[in-house]
Amino acid sequence: MAQALTQRIEAVNQQAIAEGRIVGSVVLVAQQGAVIYAGASGYADREQRQPMQRNSQFRLSSVSKPYITLVAMRMIEQQLLSLDDAVSRWLPWFTPALPDGRRPAIAIRHLLTHTAGLDYRFKQPEGGIYQRLGIHDGLEMSSLTLEQNLRRLSQAPLQTEPGSEFSYSLAIDVLGAVLEQVADMPLPQLFERWAGQPLGLGNTGFYALNADKLATAYYNIEPQPAAMYDGFLLRLPEEFGFDVEFAPSRALDRHAYPSAGAGMVGDADDVLRLVETLRNGSDGVLQAETAALMRQPHVGAQAEIQGPGWGFGFGGAVLVDAALAATPQNNGTMQWGGVYGHSWFYDPVAQLSVVALTNTAIEGMCGLYPVQIRDAVYG
Secondary structure: OHHHHHHHHHHHHHHHHHOOOOOEEEEEEEEOOEEEEEEEEEEEEOOOOEEOOOOOEEEOHHHHHHHHHHHHHHHHHOOOOOOOOEHHHHOOOOOOOOOOOOOOOOEHHHHHOOOOOOOOHHHOOOOOHHHHHOOOOOOOOOOOOHHHHHHHHHHOOOOOOOOOOOOOOOHHHHHHHHHHHHHOOOHHHHHHHHHHHHHOOOOOEOOOOOHHHEOOOEEOOOOOOEEOOOOEEEEOOOOOOOEEEEOHHHHHOOOOOOOOOOOOEEOHHHHHHHHHHHHHOOOOOOOHHHHHHHOOOOEOOOHHHHOOOEEEOOOOEEEOOHHHHOOOOOOOOEEEEEOOOEEEEEEOOOOEEEEEEEOEEOHHHHOHHHHHHHHHHHO
16 A cells, blocks of 8 residues: 555656646655655755755744644643633733624634634735734734734724634634733743643744755746745635735744744644644543544534535634545544645544645645645545
8 A cells, every 4th residue: 555655646746846836845644643655855945956855844834823723722621721711811902892892702712713703914905904003914024023913903803703703814823822821931932842842843943943944935836936035925816815925034033923823834744743643632642532622613614614515623624524525535534734835634534644745835735736645645
């Protein structure tokens, strides 16, 4: 099986690179906790002819969200925090209002499920309130502190009553600020204590220590991907209709505020440790009941989450109807990605965990590539 799996995945990688859809990738597949495929393909830096390595670092963007979600769930297990705690218990100044002036309670579970009534600036209309308030998404260059950015966010009206509607948002950045108060330490240090050390993460944090290990960020354009630059605006496909602002050098700025939702760097082996922990608790890092709770569809199936058949749990999209989603994955599968070009999933029935990190936006997140990798894994 392993040889056939290797041939299928490497054929996908060769095709994607030859067609100019990605520049490079690292793909890891584990079954029942054992790595059954590991491969690095293409270039970490095409112009320098620097090949991708298994331990190459990537700008994780939204792959940081399940890391911070994991930290929150571990704190909840230890009763330092509750799913029903109001955010204002920990951040008394974070009390955004609805358009009618009411200031409803936002609970931790609303942050975890992106049902807090918040948004991202890149999803807002041109010249909208998020732009006017100068709210940052966590991907761009910023001289703000985390609290300064979230105080701006708290001035924007809530889009919906908390708990009523899924809207992908800055909620995990707010969660990061809550966790700082719970642990009484800055986010990078508490991440190390609650995730880095327990999971044995050796190559993940809020900025890159070594620029040479960090893969160059590219974006899709004809005839082949081009390198990103600070302030670059990437138009997402039509079904999204958003422009996302990137600043690749943010990953090297140790003074940039720690964005729990988009601001980390790391490698594929560390992400696999995370995904395996979400799947099975990894020998007590997470209780089995907590892992099961995280993959419950706390938000029912909605096409805007990840297409038809997908709901949302704590940390990623959850497969509710495999037939409707037209996927070989089993119901209960959790998956998500990152806008710099990443995807990951675990299938609890097949006991599979798959991580595919690329340095090419946005093919590696929601192009043909992650679908082909998925299909190669299931054969």
